[in-house]
Amino acid sequence: VSLVRPGADDLERAAEAALRPRRLEEFVGQRVVRDQLSLVLEAALGRGRAPDHVLLSGPPGLGKTTLAMIIAAELGASLRVTSGPAIQHAGDLAAVLSSLEEGEVLFLDEIHRLARPAEELLYVAMEDFRVDVVVGKGAGASAIPLSLPPFTVVGATTRAGLLPAPLRDRFGFTGHLDFYSDDELERVLVRSAGLLGAPLEAAAAAEIASRSRGTPRIANRLLRRVRDWAQVRGDGRMSLDAARAALEVYEVDARGLDRLDRSVLDALCRRFGGGPVGLTTLAVAVGEEPETVETVAEPFLVREGLVGRTPRGRVALPAAWEHLGLVPPSAGGT
Numbered sequence: 001v002s003l004v005r006p007g008a009d010d011l012e013r014a015a016e017a018a019l020r021p022r023r024l025e026e027f028v029g030q031r032v033v034r035d036q037l038s039l040v041l042e043a044a045l046g047r048g049r050a051p052d053h054v055l056l057s058g059p060p061g062l063g064k065t066t067l068a069m070i071i072a073a074e075l076g077a078s079l080r081v082t083s084g085p086a087i088q089h090a091g092d093l094a095a096v097l098s099s100l101e102e103g104e105v106l107f108l109d110e111i112h113r114l115a116r117p118a119e120e121l122l123y124v125a126m127e128d129f130r131v132d133v134v135v136g137k138g139a140g141a142s143a144i145p146l147s148l149p150p151f152t153v154v155g156a157t158t159r160a161g162l163l164p165a166p167l168r169d170r171f172g173f174t175g176h177l178d179f180y181s182d183d184e185l186e187r188v189l190v191r192s193a194g195l196l197g198a199p200l201e202a203a204a205a206a207e208i209a210s211r212s213r214g215t216p217r218i219a220n221r222l223l224r225r226v227r228d229w230a231q232v233r234g235d236g237r238m239s240l241d242a243a244r245a246a247l248e249v250y251e252v253d254a255r256g257l258d259r260l261d262r263s264v265l266d267a268l269c270r271r272f273g274g275g276p277v278g279l280t281t282l283a284v285a286v287g288e289e290p291e292t293v294e295t296v297a298e299p300f301l302v303r304e305g306l307v308g309r310t311p312r313g314r315v316a317l318p319a320a321w322e323h324l325g326l327v328p329p330s331a332g333g334t
């Protein structure tokens with residue numbers, strides 16, 4: 001398992017859970033989404049009603065799950081968690097929906113990966129608070145409408161653009177999470193170090209923040225690795241030197257790129273001459289699923305001005321060549 005990628009094992013997940021902010025005011029950054037959400041929640045509480053359904057979009061590790069938990073906590077409601085890939089059949093979703101209690105929050109992670117029949121069932125449930133339970137089989141089958149108590153769906157997706165319009169329209173509020181600034185990540189790190197009871201020097205916090213790809217999940221993971229290094233090889237203090245040494249061990253470079261990021265750049269520049277190259281071809285070249293390249297590596301590479309997306313495929317921008325210490329073809333030949 002690569003250090004800075006999602007799909008963490010159970011230990012990582014437990015470590016992550018311990019660092020999750022529990023209330024909206026503890027949630028660092030994302031001011032716009034936080035303000036909007038706090039209005040939605042306060043209004044719903046004032047009316048004594050379940051709030052509109054909420055859709056959260058953005059790259060992995062930016063706080064979608066955390067926000068879903070916070071929404072439930074702020075409402076004083078319980079949270080049910082499932083995900084698009086976990087629901088194989090519409091019947092699975094019908095079972096979850098029909099067991100919801102009044103006011104509960106249903107977190108649907110990776111909602112863009114719901115199968116079509118489940119998606120259709122979800123529209124109806126979200127809009128009319130009704131689910132049709134199918135009884136019997138074949139010609140004798142009939143659908144019995146079951147009405148549901150009011151509840152709130154919090155959907156999360158790494159790719160809002162992939163959501164069919166009818167589903168997107170069922171959400172009264174959509175919040176888009178963006179990458180965090182280095183300052184915000186420093187605040188996340190200081191908070192986490194406090195919770196871990198591990199002293200973190202300011203210069204080390206700044207160094208880790210600048211290499212965390214704008215992502216709190218990565219910042220927290222790197223923090224734990226720096227803590228390991230400080231404990232095993234250092235004097236226990238997370239100093240700038242400890243941070244640099246640890247990040248070198250884990251192959252996180254000065255820009256925060258990890259091995260997957262670098263192999264994407266490397267393939268783009270060295271194997272495909274800077275592109276354009278299609279996503280699938282690129283993914284095969286680095287031995288990953290296209291979805292991983294597209295949702296995990298690419299958003300950050302694009303934001304950093306290293307990779308460009310064109311109608312004909314991905315291209316390496318001048319900064320990519322520079323980062324690898326290569327000369328871009330067009331700039332050569334003098």
Ligand code: ADP
Nearest residue numbers: 016019020028060061062063064065066216217
């Ligand atoms: P996502 O669901 O978008 O993949 P998560 O909500 O699981 O991301 O967040 C990953 C980790 O990052 C969490 O464990 C949490 O501790 C931390 N985190 C995310 N957003 C914030 C934030 N705004 N402030 C503090 N910590 C955060």
